Amino acid sequence: MKTLAATLLIALLAGCATGPQYDKTYTAKGQSSRARFLVLHYTVGDRASSLKTLTEAQVSAHYMVTDDPKPVIYNLVDEKNAAWHAGNSSWKNYTQLNNSSIGIEIVNSGWKDTPNGRVYAPFPQSQIDAIIPLVRDIVTRHHITPENVLGHSDIAPLRKQDPGPMFPWKQFADAGLVVWPDAARVALVTPIFQTQLPDVAWYQKKLATWGYGLVQSGNLDEQTRTVLSAFQMKYRPANIDGMPDVETAALLEALTNPAGPLPPVPVPPPVIGVPGVPPVEPVPAPVAAPAVVDPTAVPATPPVKDQH
Numbered sequence: 001m002k003t004l005a006a007t008l009l010i011a012l013l014a015g016c017a018t019g020p021q022y023d024k025t026y027t028a029k030g031q032s033s034r035a036r037f038l039v040l041h042y043t044v045g046d047r048a049s050s051l052k053t054l055t056e057a058q059v060s061a062h063y064m065v066t067d068d069p070k071p072v073i074y075n076l077v078d079e080k081n082a083a084w085h086a087g088n089s090s091w092k093n094y095t096q097l098n099n100s101s102i103g104i105e106i107v108n109s110g111w112k113d114t115p116n117g118r119v120y121a122p123f124p125q126s127q128i129d130a131i132i133p134l135v136r137d138i139v140t141r142h143h144i145t146p147e148n149v150l151g152h153s154d155i156a157p158l159r160k161q162d163p164g165p166m167f168p169w170k171q172f173a174d175a176g177l178v179v180w181p182d183a184a185r186v187a188l189v190t191p192i193f194q195t196q197l198p199d200v201a202w203y204q205k206k207l208a209t210w211g212y213g214l215v216q217s218g219n220l221d222e223q224t225r226t227v228l229s230a231f232q233m234k235y236r237p238a239n240i241d242g243m244p245d246v247e248t249a250a251l252l253e254a255l256t257n258p259a260g261p262l263p264p265v266p267v268p269p270p271v272i273g274v275p276g277v278p279p280v281e282p283v284p285a286p287v288a289a290p291a292v293v294d295p296t297a298v299p300a301t302p303p304v305k306d307q308h
Contacts, residue, residue, distance in 0.1 A: 041085060
């Protein structure tokens with residue numbers, strides 16, 4: 001009798017351990033991945049300190065890519081779970097992106113301030129060569145669109161700078177993983193903005209249209225310069241001073257209006273003549289040559305606050 005009771009108890013416990021049984025014969029058509037964004041970061045540390053932070057502190061990422069000669073890719077959080085990498089963040093109409101993103105941390109020392117300004121650490125090409133196929137694999141499986149492959153500075157520009165202006169976004173664009181402004185479109189709209197720069201409200205509206213979160217104040221305030229700097233880090237890293245200039249306007253226009261009607265050419269105000277005195281034709285302002293991006297140049301110091 002005791003033997004029978006023990007057998008029944010073991011069977012009962014075994015049933016509890018296995019849990020409910022599921023029939024997976026059918027799969028619903030109406031579903032999609034929870035991951036809508038992919039966010040790239042730098043760690044501000046070496047391999048050992050980065051791994052310790054991302055596994056023992058209250059911050060994490062799905063993947064960490066080391067800076068070894070042959071980089072190692074650590075999968076630290078299962079993709080089905082949310083990693084704690086984005087923090088207070090937004091892009092377009094989405095906020096708090098931890099729950100809707102995959103995060104990749106890249107081992108990189110970040111920046112340091114020097115007598116010659118802020119200097120950002122470069123990324124070894126071997127590291128980039130490891131990250132590109134990782135990104136391609138993730139976006140393919142989760143159907144993440146190129147406009148949603150972002151940096152931490154895109155989704156939290158007022159407090160984060162990573163992966164910084166040394167990150168080679170153009171390589172990811174050339175691989176079809178990131179949206180990039182069409183060079184022909186940039187060249188087409190540049191003369192329009194050389195005639196007259198848009199006002200600050202125009203820049204704020206374009207930045208918000210592209211996805212950045214900022215207050216539409218109409219003033220060239222600190223938050224506007226910081227967000228402009230974040231945009232420049234990605235698309236014009238040779239000069240990240242946060243100022244609303246011709247090249248930044250052309251890049252914003254090409255991204256937000258890649259094929260639509262061109263903005264109107266500003267008409268200069270009429271010259272009011274004095275009777276008996278011939279009118280003086282205004283002298284056009286000299287047109288600056290477009291900036292040439294030098295990958296070895298030290299970027300300017302952006303008006304940003306804290307390190308990642």
